[in-house]
Amino acid sequence: MAAIKIIVQNLSLQYSDGTESLRDINLDIPANNITVLFGPAGGGKSSLLRCLNRLNDLTEVQTITGKILLDGENILDPKTDVIALRRRVGMVFARPVVLPMSIRQNLTYGLELAGEKHKSKLEEAVERSLKLAALWEEVKDRLEEAAVALSGGQQQRLCLARVLANQPEVILLDEPTSGLDPISTGKVEAALQELKKNYTIILVPHSVQQAARTADFAAFFLQGELVEAAEGKEIFTHPKEKRTEDYVEGRFG
């Protein structure tokens, strides 16, 4: 059993319009593994991810109770340094959002914000993160071009590289391949398998198939409730709960 990186304890979240999107969630997330959060739309997967890097601070949240321990520290504590937290917990979104800058600047932006000035360090981070995201070969000769000129699949890998350049500890991915073709999807998934050696990865997949392909651990969310969490091999072959089984076998959702 791998070391536990994140512990979610009794987490409940209610948006200000009254929607209760998470109800009493308890979940352990192991380090150096891919943990998959899956389930039908509106289950609360994105909501949970956005709690893990406090991006929910932007949305109108009414109440949030419980704890999220990252290496033993409660990140929901109001005293948490949110900026530092977001550098430790990077996030890749469903729709690639490249920033309105060049490819290179997209990658160095996070580091520059953190105060990194050494050219050689930035240079090295650009190359290292692009290689990790399996994008280096495609863009190494056009780093100064506007990032928006890349294809959708390339943009998504650039977003992944941008997060990697920050050298986070945890990477959150919210349906990162939902807009990609099968080949690009394959590249992203392969990159994730490589990355999990050094990072803790939490992925919301865009299909049950992807969930089954990538999961070391998996948690099934249904209408704000965590129904079942187990090892990937377990949950997709012998789910304990009837509701999980129905979903995995495609009987609802």
Place this chain on the structure above:
Amino acid sequence: MDKSPNWRETFVTAIVKTCGYSAVVFVILIFFFLLRQGLPALFEVKLGDLFTTRWYPIENHFGILPLLTGSLVVTVGAMLIAIPFGIGTAVFLAEIAPRWMREILKPLVELLGGIPSVVLGFLGILLLSPFLRVFLNLPTGLTALAGALLLGAIAIPTTVSIAEDALDSVPQGYREGALALGATKWQTIWRVTLPAARSGVLTALMLGVGRTIGETMAVMMVTGNAPVMAIKLTSILSPVRTMTATIAAEMGEVANGSTHYHVLFLIGLILFLISLAVNITASSVIFKSRKRAERVLS
């Protein structure tokens, strides 16, 4: 039977086309009218005399430099006020103010834009210029500064309203993307949101500038209207006279077809060319960045 929709199509297309072309035709007609009335001035007054510093039409001194510099000082002053305030207010409304506050403030700002400039000029005479006179200890408060402040106030609502719309339409994903990388709110606004809204913000500034160049009533009321050269830094604290104010004040009393009359039209022509240049610059800048924006959204 099946011919009638076709006929209707043709008819509607013709009407729409006429409307479109007539706008262009009117601009061209106005331009030729200005040329016809203004160009004779170049033959009646020597070019050397035109670009002198003495505007005293009664004795046939038609030096337009004081008017040019007067307009320049007031317009530049107004831009220095309107650009930072306009963008600042737009950023505050779009990015910082809570929603309820924004829903109150934005209509108010737009209402401010609807106040006739004569009314603002009135306030300028009654409140602003006495205040400037006492506060800065000047012989008169009717100065270029008063004009610049007033014009700034006139340009701000236009600028704020359009710039706020542009910032508001930046997809939320951009902000979240930057924040998720560990950017602060200000870093996000400065490096991501504003650049992403660049074309809209530039449009806002250009339209604001356009309003200041063409504005007549308010400046005429508060700038003191003395046709003196405004080239020193202290000129901002002395009376000036702008090109628009000169036309408005003198057109009513010149003899039709006289040299004075032609020179006034020449000034009008110069104004026309200046605002044409501003518009062309604006739309070329906007066109360039729009192409970029389209790629982002595709």
